[in-house]
Amino acid sequence: MELWIILLIVIIVIMVVLCATALWAPQQYAPKLSDQELASLTSARRESLEIGDGRLRLQNEWRATLIQALAGFTVLLGVFLAFKQLLDQGENSRETLELTRQGQVSDRFTRAIDQLGSGNPETKTGGAYALEHVARQSPKDYRIPVTEVLMAFLHRQANRGEGPFKEEARDKESGTGCNPVGERLGTRDPDVQAAVAALGRLEKQKNDPLLDLSRVDLSRADLTGARLTDANFFRTDLHNTNLAKADLRRIYRKDADEAANLKSANLCAANLTGASLAGVDLSTALIDEHTNFKGATSDQCTEWPEWFDWSSRGVICKISPGFQDREESCPPDDHRAELCKNNQP
Incomplete structure (x- = not known):
């Protein structure tokens, strides 16, 4: 039962008690004289009348006091009911405003x-x-x-589409041939x-659907500071794209191959200065001498092309905690972990 209903019941009970008391208490504390008592005072009639008048006044004073208390509780009840009505109106107004707001947001959507x-x-x-x-x-x-x-x-x-990048005619061993224009x-x-910039600014949470940006032409886009964690960039064209300080890490989807996937992505002349690449798969990414990794951070789970010397390109490798718990998504590689350990700042 709601609190206001309990309070209302209590006030009503008090009012009933006061009404009963107003009728009963004067008789109890200032009772009328019996006939015998009045007869015994016939010799002093004046005094008897004064005593009777005094008792009547005392009864009336009791009644007046109790009626005043009853009136006070009646006012209190009125104030309570008015306050409750005000609260209900406020709640209804908030619900109406929320429904209106939701309708407006839905219309804008x-x-x-x-x-x-x-x-x-x-x-x-x-x-x-x-x-x-x-x-x-x-x-x-x-x-x-x-x-x-x-x-x-x-x-x-x-x-x-599925077609090859123009830059895929490059010499894969040297990593050259990308066209930055x-x-x-x-x-x-x-x-x-x-x-894509809006996607990069929106908050990401653990149970969000996979951010699938595969096979999209984002060449020469400005994604500075974008939050694109666990995103799938398979065969996405990112040549000459500014990804400075972008967050591309694998965070929530530890076992999903599509997450933090930059396989076959075109990173020719891309700017990844200070980008977060922990757990990212760049094993078949197109990288050339113009791709800027200065200050980018990786971990022991980041996969690079076999020919690519990430340590000489300014990448900072940091051992991620819980490495042994990530065997499914990041098989132990003692050599890679050792390189990463030696490359830590």
């Missing part, structure tokens, strides 16, 4: 999706930013739907740049 389907690049760019705003405003309900919508948009708008993604496809 729908309009933003419509904008993404526009044929105008500026309108699609605005739709991507609008979706990011919706996800930030109502993360519990819309963060994951917005992430999935933006991923679908990138796969539809910037899908590079081209138009910036923000100029070439501003809507794609806005969508």
Whole structure:
């Protein structure tokens, strides 16, 4: 039972008790004289009348006191009921405001999706930013739907297909041959740049769906500081992309091959200065002499191309805790772990 109902019952009981007391107490504490008592005072009638008047006054004073107490409790009950009504109105107002807010957010979400389907690049760019705003405003309900919508948009708008990269004609042993020229993604496809940048700014959590950016053309994108942990970049074109201080680590999906996957990704001339690469698979990534790894951090689970000397390219390797608990996703490699240990700052 709710507290306010209990309080209301208590006040009503008190009022009933006071009403009963107002009728009973005067008779108990100032009773009327019996006939015998009055008869015994006939010789002094004046005194008898004064005594009777005094008792009546005492009874009336009792009644007045109890009626005042009863009136006070009646006022208290009125105040309580008014306060309860005010609380109910406030609660109803909050519920109405929340429903209104949810409706407004839902409308903005729908309009933003419509904008993404526009044929105008500026309108699609605005739709991507609008979706990011919706996800930030109502993360519990819309963060994951917005992430999935933006991923679908990138796969539809910037899908590079299964064909080879132009840079794959390079000499794989030397890691040269990548072409760092081209138009910036923000100029070439501003809507794609806005969508992937929005994904990189959204918060990531443990049970989120896999961030699938495989086979997407993100060449010359600006992803500075992007949070793209556990993302799948298989055969994604990232040549000349700015990934400075980007977080590409494998965090939650320890056993998923698709997570933190940069296999066959094109990193020619990409800027990974200070990027976090712990647990990332770059074993078949396209890397050339222009790819900047200065200050990037890896761990003993990071996989590099066999020909690539990461220690000479400014990569800082740090032994990750719990290495022995990650055998399924990171098979023990004493040589790699030893190299990493010797390369720690």
